[in-house]
Amino acid sequence: MLKIDKNWEDPNLLHVNREAPRAYYIPYADASAAAANKRGRSPYYRTLNGTWKFQYHASVKRVEDGFYQEGVDVTGWDDLLVPSCWQVNGYDQLHYTNVNYPIPCDPPFVPDDNPVGLYVRDFQVSDKWDDKEKYIVFEGVNSCFYLWINGAYVGYSQGSRIPAEFNVTPYLRGGSNRIAVLVLKWCDGTYLEDQDLWRFSGIFRDVYLLAREKTHVRDTFIRQELAADFSKADLNCELETSGRCEVRLELKNASGETVASSGAVIDGKGAVKLTLDNPKLWNAEQPNLYQLYVHSGEEVLRFSVGFRRVEIADGVFRINGQAIKLKGVNRHDSHPELGQTIPVNHMIKDLNLMKQHNVNTIRTSHYPNDPRFLELCNEYGFYVIDEADLECHGLIRTGVEGAFHVLSANTDWEAAFVDRAIRMVERDKNQPCVVIWSMGNESGYHVNHMAMAKWTRERDNSRMVHYEGAAEKYKGHPDTDCLDMDSRMYATVQEMEEHALNPDKVKPLFQCEYSHAMGNGPGDLKDYWDVIYKYPKLMGGCVWEWNDHGIKTHTPEGKPFFAYGGDFGDKPNDGNFCIDGLVSPDRKPHIGLLELKKVIAPVRLEAEDLSKGLIRLTNLYDFRDLTHAALYWKVEQAGRLVEQGHIWQLDAAPHGSQIIAVPYAEPTGEEETYLTISIRMKEETRWSGIGHELTFEQFELSPAAASEQAALQVDAPPVLASTSGGRLAIDGFDFRHVFDLQDGTFVQLSKHNVQMLAAPAQFNIWRAPMDNDRRIKQQWIEAGYDRASMKVYRCEWSQPSADTVEITVDFSLGGYIRLPLLHGQALWRIDGTGEVSLRVDVKVREDLLFLPRFGLQLIMPRGTEEVEYFGFGPHESYIDKRQSAKKGRYLLSVDEMFQNYIMPQENGARYGTEWAILSNEQGMGLKFTSSSGDFSFNAEHFTPHDLTAAEHDYELERLKRKETIVQLDYRNSGVGSHSCGPELAPQYQLNDKEFTFELSITPIFKEDE
Known part of the structure; x- marks a missing residue:
């Protein structure tokens, strides 16, 4: 049985023999090596990362005493890479919990069956270190550990994600040495480490040895004082040494030039002051760094210095x-x-x-x-x-x-x-x-x-x-x-x-x-x-x-x-x-x-006077002007590029503005015209290349002319309407549509005998709950939103003119047990061109929560894989999640419309759509428009219920349908952040108790348009 003190259940015993905490550094042999900041190049650094022998036990009670002794045969133990976490290497239990403790809450006590990992490694110590003080540093061990070297007990530490350092000079020898570490999964510190994460264990950060002079700089605290106008900086470098040391400090700028230096003899504690005129200040936008080199004996310590005042x-x-x-x-x-x-x-x-x-x-x-x-x-x-x-x-x-x-x-x-x-x-x-x-x-x-x-x-x-x-x-x-x-x-x-x-x-x-x-x-x-x-x-x-x-x-x-x-x-x-x-x-x-x-872009773009091409540009940087950026612009009509250009010189000061004259021509024609401004980097950085976009903005220069839609309604040929078996067939010059008078919906839309529906059209209010719907999801289900189906009260048709058929449907949507959720009247109008127009007037039950969505769901046949639309894109967008999308004309596949989430959910909507075409690759399909304004749509190979049923994205492979499911929405409620944040803001909820949705559906062959 293991014979060690049970330190892991005493909140007042935080360590045994651990060194006092200090600033992070690595000692180097010279300034050039310190400047390179490559730890392995220091003769005073020795990594202990690598393969260790490892043995896992489900309980500390199963550990035999003496495993840490030098002569113990560990050749049969497993090999484990250090640093690493046990759980991703096949040991113990992978476990995610947010709030709940994974153990009984009984501080400071933890389960007696406390999992443990035993680590053993043999390593060499250079004879050149014989006259050095030697330390071992563990940058992170979860949750507590005991340390032995060459069979001798060195110490104990807890506090998983902060370093533990031990002086191991008495325990190490030149040549071969053995280190043994016992790591416990739980300790009293576990009650202080209940973060929202996977519960990992082990030596998960770096382990290394440091060799130090007998008398050396142990700690440095670089305090700075800046003049009120930042014209002068004093560095007061507080030093702690292990004995009497002659110390020399050099401060170098980014070019490697020494800008200040001084020295002193420090015995225990002391300070050295450096003064610098007109320092370059550090901030997140301009991270100007100086390097402070602390010379003592054969050692050089390096610290980055950034002059800044925080207040x-x-x-x-x-x-x-x-x-x-x-x-x-x-x-x-x-x-x-x-x-x-x-x-x-x-x-x-x-x-x-x-x-x-x-x-x-x-x-x-x-x-x-x-x-x-x-x-x-x-x-x-x-x-x-x-x-x-x-x-x-x-x-x-x-x-x-x-x-x-x-x-x-x-x-x-x-x-x-x-x-x-x-x-x-x-x-x-x-x-x-x-x-x-x-x-x-x-x-x-x-x-x-x-x-x-x-x-x-x-x-x-x-x-x-x-x-x-x-x-x-x-x-x-x-x-x-x-x-x-x-x-x-x-x-x-x-x-x-x-x-x-x-x-x-x-x-x-x-x-x-x-x-x-x-x-x-x-x-x-x-x-x-x-x-x-x-x-x-x-x-x-x-x-x-x-x-x-x-x-x-x-x-x-x-x-x-x-x-x-x-x-x-x-x-x-x-x-x-x-x-x-x-x-x-x-x-x-x-x-x-x-x-x-x-949303947090460093530049804001606003229209000053679009008739003159004037754009107000506001610099939201705090410290830098905009000389590193350029402005690119383009004008598009109906999604087609008309003209473009760039303005290379921007000079707005921090928090300042400038007016930019963009030299575009006045729009002509009746097509919708947009100006897009893009602010891009004109220099390369370590994190971006030339041309990286910082932000963009779009401005509507002219809307589409109303007459453009009206022009499509003239000279429609006659249609023939006939009924059989409860269905109404509407035949035109090149189309045949069929409406089920009992179910109150279209079951066939076709052009030149190409069928464009694979199932009856239906009204839909359900969406696969997003993670941000998780708190309201159950209320939606209890109200019956997920099982709402249509009840038809009345369905009548008429032919008011030779080229027009009208169908009126009074209906409700509701689920079992509950009262109807909403009542509506749908007026379908079919003209001689084959266009189907829908006007639906809806009244929602007053006591209901907001709806996930309301719209028309169509299932289009296999092969409907091409999506072309004019709206926000190219990625998904919602009423409250569309700042990053650009208005334009996009051509995508149905798969490209899909936005994958690890937990399947509502995705891929395109807010603010003016028209969309879903077709096969030959361009045969349906075009959707709305005379009442923009609409939202989705197109994917999953129904909302498919996505609702799946718990992981890999499950979607078996759920994927050959058909394409198209959702055409009056509105899709917003996204918000209610999974943990506040409720979805009222302005983004579909909480209208009465509304009207208008939609036009036209069978087309795109090549003939």
């Missing part, structure tokens, strides 16, 4: 004196195959995508990220909210009143709370990208959080302190003076505006989470940013969240898919709630990311 003045968040809007995302460490082990190239992929989509802020939800990620943020230019590894969300599910605050109010846990702030701040205190410290997430609020914030403010007063949990103040303890901003999650647009207008609210408001990007969403971004831009007191916010957390796996048949909670038999689980990002697990942008890019 709140007059209730406004400012950087370098400028009011800033934080255009952010929440980012978890998540890889579809590696779990929480994140390679540097994967980090870079994320940052490139963020930059390309105008994101300037990252909240490290909900723990500090790998320190190399922050170094990249320094270089790319991102504002970072660095968040402590702290979340106690599961306490709210205990059923006990006030339980959410039980740990934050219990001073027995104060050391554990504060330890997580200390280790984060000390590690990252020199990272210029960090502008806000966050005291964790969803952990109640009480004295322990106040202690965290108090320590943080005393240690570093150069940044702001944030904690959203204080928005729900604990009775009797409303003290939030230790926090610099009011923080909210998923506040409505109205609530944000109320904060901005309330004179008693003296702090700025930060939405640390808003606009939940789950599935087909979010759909409320523009509404938020209209109000954020309007009020200086609103700082901005971070969309929840950056990426879907799907785990790449395979069906029994070998088909790959992204799994979510419950797919591995995990209980309790929160299903697909982890599939809630702006990008897929493999980093393919969702349409929601395109929406965000457009």
Whole structure:
């Protein structure tokens, strides 16, 4: 039986023999190697990443004592790559849960059957290190671990996502050595690490050795003071040494030139001051970095320095004196195959995508990220909210009143709370990208959080302190003076505006989470940013969240898919709630990311005087002018390019405007004409190429002439109407339509004997619930929306003229048990050209919730694969999710109309459509228009009920139909972000109790048009 102290159930025992936290750095032998920032090039660095021997046990009780001894034979153990997570390597249980603790909630106790991983590795230590102090650093181990070297116990640590460092000089020898690590899945720290994620375990970040001089610089805190006008900067470099050291500091600019230097002899603690005139300031738009080299003996430490001032003045968040809007995302460490082990190239992929989509802020939800990620943020230019590894969300599910605050109010846990702030701040205190410290997430609020914030403010007063949990103040303890901003999650647009207008609210408001990007969403971004831009007191916010957390796996048949909670038999689980990002697990942008890019774009384009070609261009950058960008324009009529050009010189200052004269000709003809303006990069960056589009805008120069539609109605040939077997046949020159008088609908539309319906047409109100419909879905089902069918009360036809047949149908839609949902009267009109016109007047039951949609559903025959339309595109668009779509003429396939989501749901609608043609590849099909205005349509190989029934996208392969299902909607309710955010805004709900929908359906052969 294993003989170790049971440290994992004592909240006051956070480590044994662990070194005090310090700033992140790697010692190098010279400045050039330090500048290259390649750790492997340092003679004082030795990675322990690689293959380790590994043994997994379902319970720590099954571990035999002595496994860590030098002579133990581990050749029969498994091989496991370090860093990695057990669960994605076939060990233990893959488990996703959001709020609920996956163990009984009994802090500080955890299950006795506590899974454990044993790691053993033999490695070499160079004789050149004999006279060095030697340290081992674990950047991340979940959740706690014990360490032995050469059979001797070294120490213990917990706190999964913050580094643990041990002095291992007494234990190492030259030549061969053996390291053994015991990692436990659960510890008392698990109660502080209840984040919304897959529960991974193991040594999941880098492990390495450092060799140091006997007396060396142990820690550096680079404090800066900027003159009021930023004309001068003082660097006060506080140094901690392990003994008496002669230290020399050099500050170099981006060109490698030394711009300041100084030195001192430090014995224990001391400071060196550097002064620089006219420093280039750092910000997310212009991430100007200097490099500080700290020379001591044979070692050189390098730190990036970004001169910036972070403050709140007059209730406004400012950087370098400028009011800033934080255009952010929440980012978890998540890889579809590696779990929480994140390679540097994967980090870079994320940052490139963020930059390309105008994101300037990252909240490290909900723990500090790998320190190399922050170094990249320094270089790319991102504002970072660095968040402590702290979340106690599961306490709210205990059923006990006030339980959410039980740990934050219990001073027995104060050391554990504060330890997580200390280790984060000390590690990252020199990272210029960090502008806000966050005291964790969803952990109640009480004295322990106040202690965290108090320590943080005393240690570093150069940044702001944030904690959203204080928005729900604990009775009797409303003290939030230790926090610099009011923080909210998923506040409505109205609530944000109320904060901005309330004179008693003296702090700025930060939405640390808003606009939940789950599935087909979010759909409320523009509404938020209209109000954020309007009020200086609103700082901005971070969309929840950056990426879907799907785990790449395979069906029994070998088909790959992204799994979510419950797919591995995990209980309790929160299903697909982890599939809630702006990008897929493999980093393919969702349409929601395109929406965000457009809404937070750094340039605003407005019509000044279109008759003169004048466009107002407003620079929303905070620090840079627009000389790096160019304006491209084009004019299109009915989707056809008429003329184009570009304007190379833009010079609007930050927050300034300029009027641009676009030299297009005055539109002629009667076709709808649009001007499209595109702002693009004219220089290459590390994240974009020349021509990358920052934003665009469209302006209607002239609408289509009304006479164009009227011209189609003249000289119609006569039609012949006849009835047989309850059906009405309407025969014309080149068409035959058949209407079922009993069922009140068309069952055949044809031209030149080409059949264009594969099933009777029907009215439809159901859509496959989006993730953002999840809170209202059950109410829709209870009301019968999903099973609504048509009842025909009256169906009559007449032929008022030789070239016209009219059919009137009185009907209702309803499902079993419930009263009819709506009543309507449909007037169908067929003329001699074969065109079918529909006017339907609808009255919805007054007490009903808003409808998902209302429209006409057609099922067109196999081979109907070509979609041509004039409307918003080329991707999906909805009434509240269309900022990133451009009005134009598009030619797509039915498959290209489909927008895949890991959880199948309503997708692929095209809002604002003026006309659409669904046809076979020879152009034989149906054209749809509406005299009452734009309409929304979908075309895909699935019915709404097909998508409703599927739980994973791989299931769609067997559900895919040969026919094409076309949905032609009066309106499709908006997207919103109600999966976690506020209810869908009223203006985006189909809540009309009376409305009229008009639609024209014309069989066509496109080549003859």
